[in-house]
Amino acid sequence: MSSLFLRTLRDDPADAEVPSHRLLARGGYIRRAAPGGFTWLPLGWRVFRNVERVVREEMDAMGAQEVHFPALLPREPYEATGRWTEYGDNLFRLKDRRGNDFLLGPTHEEMFTLLVKDLYGSYKDLPVVLYQIQTKYRDEARPRAGLFRGREFTMKDSYSFDVTDAGLDASYAAHRAAYIKVFDRLGLDYVIVSAMSGAMGGSKSEEFLHPTSIGEDTFVRSPGGYAANVEAVRTVVPESIPLDGLPEAHVEDTPDTPTIETLVAVANELFPDAGYTAAATLKNVVVTLVHPDGTREPLVIGLPGDREVDTKRLEAQVSPAEVEPFTDFAAHPDLVKGYIGPQVLGADGKSGIRFLVDPRVVPGSRWITGANEAGRHVFDLVAGRDFSWDGVIEAAEVLPGDPAPDGSGPLELARGVEMGHIFQLGRKYAEALDLKVLDENGKLVTVTMGSYGIGVSRAVAAIAESMHDELGLVWPREVAPADVHLVATGKDAAVFEFAETLAGELVGAGLTVLYDDRPKVSPGVKFKDAELLGMPTIVTVGRGLAEGVVEVRDRATGERTEVPVGEAAAAVLAAVRG
Amino acid sequence: MSSLFLRTLRDDPADAEVPSHRLLARGGYIRRAAPGGFTWLPLGWRVFRNVERVVREEMDAMGAQEVHFPALLPREPYEATGRWTEYGDNLFRLKDRRGNDFLLGPTHEEMFTLLVKDLYGSYKDLPVVLYQIQTKYRDEARPRAGLFRGREFTMKDSYSFDVTDAGLDASYAAHRAAYIKVFDRLGLDYVIVSAMSGAMGGSKSEEFLHPTSIGEDTFVRSPGGYAANVEAVRTVVPESIPLDGLPEAHVEDTPDTPTIETLVAVANELFPDAGYTAAATLKNVVVTLVHPDGTREPLVIGLPGDREVDTKRLEAQVSPAEVEPFTDFAAHPDLVKGYIGPQVLGADGKSGIRFLVDPRVVPGSRWITGANEAGRHVFDLVAGRDFSWDGVIEAAEVLPGDPAPDGSGPLELARGVEMGHIFQLGRKYAEALDLKVLDENGKLVTVTMGSYGIGVSRAVAAIAESMHDELGLVWPREVAPADVHLVATGKDAAVFEFAETLAGELVGAGLTVLYDDRPKVSPGVKFKDAELLGMPTIVTVGRGLAEGVVEVRDRATGERTEVPVGEAAAAVLAAVRG
Known part of the structure; x- marks a missing residue:
């Protein structure tokens, strides 16, 4: 060193x-x-x-x-x-x-x-x-x-x-x-x-x-x-519901409900027994797709109101097109900001704007959604009866507790x-x-x-990132820069002599040794460096040498063993080779 | 293979x-x-x-x-x-x-x-x-x-x-x-x-x-x-010559002598006893230096007429400036194309153009060179007396037979x-x-x-580039992609069986083996590939196997040895390990 x-x-x-x-x-x-x-x-x-x-x-x-x-x-x-x-x-x-x-x-x-x-x-x-x-x-x-x-x-x-x-x-x-x-x-x-x-x-x-x-x-x-x-x-898709006998859609005044939260509150005021949650609403999110050739296309995604669009999921679906925020409401009068409804969307809608829905929007599912007029929403709008779509897209966020698609439990x-x-x-x-x-x-x-x-x-x-503690790195043996960090402490020439001999023996046996031979560095700094650098085995030759022992320490477990000097090399080899 | x-x-x-x-x-x-x-x-x-x-x-x-x-x-x-x-x-x-x-x-x-x-x-x-x-x-x-x-x-x-x-x-x-x-x-x-x-x-x-x-x-x-x-x-520099007693310079008419060759011919006509060679003339070559900051500067190099400017030597001397041909004689009326003389050059000359000379242009050396007028040259122009220079440059070509600078003989x-x-x-x-x-x-x-x-x-x-012959590459052992190219020829299953066993033994002994096990390739093609690929040792297992021998060949020397099958592995190991 x-x-x-x-x-x-x-x-x-x-x-x-x-x-x-x-x-x-x-x-x-x-x-x-x-x-x-x-x-x-x-x-x-x-x-x-x-x-x-x-x-x-x-x-x-x-x-x-x-x-x-x-x-x-x-x-x-x-x-x-x-x-x-x-x-x-x-x-x-x-x-x-x-x-x-x-x-x-x-x-x-x-x-x-x-x-x-x-x-x-x-x-x-x-x-x-x-x-x-x-x-x-x-x-x-x-x-x-x-x-x-x-x-x-x-x-x-x-x-x-x-x-x-x-x-x-x-x-x-x-x-x-x-x-x-x-x-x-x-x-x-x-x-x-x-x-x-x-x-x-x-x-x-x-x-x-x-x-x-x-x-x-x-x-x-x-x-x-x-x-x-x-x-x-992949979303677990609910079963479709037969269209027969479902209630008619009805438009209601819902003033000042530009958000899902305000909409659910008003819906529950209008129909106190319904127990509506955000999941009962259909949120229609507009984005702009930028295709590799530079053409720009508005896209509407219809998803249950209790979920946001997950940008990464959306991007993965539309790639190589890129996603940008949609701002150009002026050029698309059919899109009433905050009150967009699916009736005007898709290949069949008068706007002609592409409309993709979340897999949960199955035929027969009923939704509260925009009526394409400011301050009004439509209730009991039935998918597959009152509106259609151009395709399904996996763009809604995944929430903890959602079911795994293979039936193996909540995610x-x-x-x-x-x-x-x-x-x-x-x-x-x-x-x-x-x-x-x-x-x-x-x-x-x-x-x-x-x-x-x-x-x-x-x-x-x-x-x-995964193998460290508060003191420093803890390399697994397979990748550690050296097998052994050998620390010689103090000023006693015998310590450095013995340490050098030991290093030679270990290297001769095929190990790599990082030998801290710095003469003027304090033991405290040497130990700190040894912890920070993180070799799997730390051997200290120091004051113990006078009593005939060196210390062998496992960096990962912290376990220390005092070993007689005569057995030092063998003990280190055993520690390294498990 | x-x-x-x-x-x-x-x-x-x-x-x-x-x-x-x-x-x-x-x-x-x-x-x-x-x-x-x-x-x-x-x-x-x-x-x-x-x-x-x-x-x-x-x-x-x-x-x-x-x-x-x-x-x-x-x-x-x-x-x-x-x-x-x-x-x-x-x-x-x-x-x-x-x-x-x-x-x-x-x-x-x-x-x-x-x-x-x-x-x-x-x-x-x-x-x-x-x-x-x-x-x-x-x-x-x-x-x-x-x-x-x-x-x-x-x-x-x-x-x-x-x-x-x-x-x-x-x-x-x-x-x-x-x-x-x-x-x-x-x-x-x-x-x-x-x-x-x-x-x-x-x-x-x-x-x-x-x-x-x-x-x-x-x-x-x-x-x-x-x-x-x-x-x-480095050019071996001749000794300077005392200026005292040297003849006066004299200008002569030398019509139609734009090249060194024509000049030498005319000079010898004028002075039949002089025995002039190209080395007696001083050639003044103009180039343009382009400095890293983009500024351009004309530079004249004076060198004996028997040598060309060596572009690489010149470039090495003037780097980081780059060298371009000089063409702008119109802007420099002091430079008379084909008849440039040093009298107008250098810090002391009226042109002010920088002038560097070959090391052979020592004080006291006499030269035939341009008189700065079309069709005229000056003779006995003495360096250090009749003209000066701004510095010395090693830009002249080195010719076979030039003396080594350390006196160790001709180059x-x-x-x-x-x-x-x-x-x-x-x-x-x-x-x-x-x-x-x-x-x-x-x-x-x-x-x-x-x-x-x-x-x-x-x-x-x-x-x-240095280790090949007409048949292909000849790798030295230290860098060869494999120690041994093992060729199995023919259709006899016993051949491939033995070759595979031999390959296994060699690999087990620590060698790398390129084994040509291709079943439908002719022996001729296999041998050609072995020569082309150039492993240092080529072992052939083929028809000889029936008689109990394999061939071991040294790619570099071409030496072939027939070895009893029982000793094959040992013989190959000996060949590889010298």
């Missing part, structure tokens, strides 16, 4: 919002180099490389083959798949000296697809799984939480190529199993949740979420084992951070880039693909 | 100019992904990682500490050192979504300097040597020769930080020794040449050049061991490619970025730095 490039900090850096960032910065593992860009210092780089090694070993073990692409990529392939545009501001774009367009790769679907197309031409060549561990770039609007959301980060991304859907299922299952091994080895808590695909298009998709209160993703889980990210939750909501993502792309990219192979009958067939990612730098943050 | 992601090509790819590129592409080691950007396929990535491992091991062994910076860097530090501008078109620049300027790092002097400034503050912290193995970007005007000159490539760059010049010398020497070990282990032929610093500023500098006819750098060497790149060659010229560069930066960056530490007396002193680079991806190309 007298020569290690390290400076531990007593205070938290001002820009560190989350514990992992604070501790990694204080422990001299990382330093901020740019907005959303971090430098790995020697200890941090060791952790990074350990995580990388675990990922590589498990990818190799599943038969995936490692390649390595440039990060600076030409525009054309991304143009072919539409992602040059779809990525919007998140893509770093640049020009070379000749004015040609380039991008910094956010993921490499296009490039892998073209590579396989370049090399392979027959069903006999498949399946193949390729991967790389590589630097990725995304121009995040708000880089945050240290390594969790940077603009330059490292990912393992892999891609599977199969002829058949069953083949894709197998490649997907192999990745799922490999990811479980990776995260188990890293000691990271995780939940595998069903996921929407977002901008990627495609079908089956799961995320490995690390549950943490600082996570940006909300997910749900049920007592029976259902888990999904909030974008993927609870939690937050997590995405550590891995496995995803059946299907044939979207292969079609866009014309990746076909000859099948057994000599016929050209389009290849089906999977895309799979693990955040390598993010995993370091997640481990730090 | 039946599942390896590999396709060998029979024909050279159209865009491959040099043998290494041709063979690496044909052997399925790399694929072009973008102009100047390459994808490493599985076998190529193994070679890359082996080279990287060797570099890392030797850097660690010399006590350097590994860190890792982002490639996407903010403008400000590069602005502070002037390199944001000086790099010109070679720098990839881009803006983030907020319009902030970024660059893709070509080297990281600034960032390392700032990092040390961030962590360290005392002479006690130094020396320290930091390194990274990282992706670099340069927007080359003409990416060429495959991996030799790409726009995205991998470098090991390291930086030393010392308080004293003696400390810098020691850090420099340690790097030099480590580089020798690296290139020796990689099996790469190299010459260590004195080098100019180019755009980097600073003092002592050497390059590790790999001699090859496709190299872009010209270097010189002498029988006595002097070696330098052509930019660094020969050769071509090479730069594999490594070690360089004493001195205090330039530390001053620009204010990196100071407290010395023993509590006084702030500016740190002195060294900068050191090895081209990791380029080393792969150089190994391939």
Whole structure:
């Protein structure tokens, strides 16, 4: 440690919002180099490389083959798949000296697809799984939480190529199993949740979420084992109700009821026995969709009044279109602000504005909703009798206690951070880039693909985030920068002599040792640094040496053992090797 | 090989100019992904990682500490050192979504300097040597020769930080020794040449050049061991001549002598006994310097008429200014095209145009040169008597047979490619970025730095370029993608069974084996692939198996041995481990 490039900090850096960032910065593992860009210092780089090694070993073990692409990529392939545009501001774009367009790769679907197309031409060549561990770039609007959301980060991304859907299922299952091994080895808590695909298009998709209160993703889980990210939750659809015999719709004066709350109050005044709640009202929310080609379209979403639109769920549904607030009531006189009703909406309505409803709006369901006149609402408006819609959309928020779609009980909501993502792309990219192979009958067939990612730098943050205490980091053995932190204290030359010998023995036995040989640093500072840096085993050679003992301490449990000097090396080896 | 992601090509790819590129592409080691950007396929990535491992091991062994910076860097530090501008078109620049300027790092002097400034503050912290193995970007005007000159490539760059010049010398020497070990282990032929610093500023500098006819750098060497790149060659300066008693200058009519050749002919007609050669004439070459701030300045270089200006030597001298052809004679009537003479040049001349001379233009030397009138030249114009100059410049070409500056004999010229560069930066960056530490007396002193680079991806190309034959690649053991290429031929199930067992034994003994298990590929194609791919040891299990033998072949020497099956594993192990 007298020569290690390290400076531990007593205070938290001002820009560190989350514990992992604070501790990694204080422990001299990382330093901020740019907005959303971090430098790995020697200890941090060791952790990074350990995580990388675990990922590589498990990818190799599943038969995936490692390649390595440039990060600076030409525009054309991304143009072919539409992602040059779809990525919007998140893509770093640049020009070379000749004015040609380039991008910094956010993921490499296009490039892998073209590579396989370049090399392979027959069903006999498949399946193949390729991967790389590589630097990725995304121009995040708000880089945050240290390594969790940077603009330059490292990912393992892999891609599977199969002829058949069953083949894709197998490649997907192999990745799922490999990811479980990776995260188990890293000691990271995780939940595998069903996921929407977002901008990627495609079908089956799961995320490995690390549950943490600082996570940006909300997910749900049920007592029976259902888990999904909030974008993927499917609403349990109530049964339709026969239309026969339902009461007629009737319009009522409901002055000053622009909100659901005021409306429910007035409704219960008008009909004291009805016991109306917000769930009895139909709220019609207008948004503007901005399509990738720049065209703008108003969209109305009808959902029960006890729920808000969940922006993430909505965005996942309408992607690649983006959602903006709707403000242009002047241009749409059919939309009476605060009193919009479905009668004028949809392909059949006079406004012609697209109208999508929540799955709970089933035929026969009765609603209190706007009468398209200021100060008036309509009651007992029956879905499928009095109004129609253009489609169903999963855009309403999920509330705790909602039933799991598989009947496994009420949902609870939690937050997590995405550590891995496995995803059946299907044939979207292969079609866009014309990746076909000859099948057994000599016929050209389009290849089906999977895309799979693990955040390598993010995993370091997640481990730090989940494994620390008030004193500092607590690295699991698999990723710790060193097996042993050996602290020599005091001024006695014999202490340093013995410590150096012990360090030599441990290194000779194959361990990595961080040896605190600093001559003029107080024991208190050395112990504090040892706690902060977080090696799994801390060995102290100090005053005890005179009585023939050294101390071996387990960083995670805090357990201390005094060991006779003659058995010190053996005891440390036993502690490290379990 | 039946599942390896590999396709060998029979024909050279159209865009491959040099043998290494041709063979690496044909052997399925790399694929072009973008102009100047390459994808490493599985076998190529193994070679890359082996080279990287060797570099890392030797850097660690010399006590350097590994860190890792982002490639996407903010403008400000590069602005502070002037390199944001000086790099010109070679720098990839881009803006983030907020319009902030970024660059893709070509080297990281600034960032390392700032990092040390961030962590360290005392002479006690130094020396320290930091390194990274990282992706670099340069927007080359003409990416060429495959991996030799790409726009995205991998470098090991390291930086030393010392308080004293003696400390810098020691850090420099340690790097030099480590580089020798690296290139020796990689099996790469190299010459260590004195080098100019180019755009980097600073003092002592050497390059590790790999001699090859496709190299872009010209270097010189002498029988006595002097070696330098052509930019660094110092001219042997003749002794000055006393001015007393030299003949008077005289102007002669020399019609139609715009070139040195025509001038020498006319001079010898005028003075048949003089025996004039081109070396007796003084050629005054005008160029335009474009300074980093955009200002343009004419510059005249006076040099003996038997030599051309060497553009690279000139550029190295005037950097960071750039050189452009001079065309604007109209604006400078003192410059008579084809008949420029030094009498009007320099601070003392009426033109005021800056005038630098070759070191051979010593006081007392006599010259035939332009008389500043069309069709007339002046003879016996004596340097230091009849004209003066503003300085000396090493811009003349070096010719074979020129004397080495250290007296070690006549120079020969050769071509090479730069594999490594070690360089004493001195205090330039530390001053620009204010990196100071407290010395023993509590006084702030500016740190002195060294900068050191090895081209990791380029080393792969150089190994391939120097180690191949007409059949394919011939990898040295240290970097080969596998120790053994095991070829099973024919259709006999016993052959494949035995080969598989042998492969298992070899892998069990710690070797890596590329096993050609392809069932329907002819022996001829398999042998051709084995030669092309170039593993150091090729083992063939085929018809010989019936007689109880397998063949072990050394790819480099071509030596074949038949080995009894029972001794096959032992024989291969012996071949691999020497």
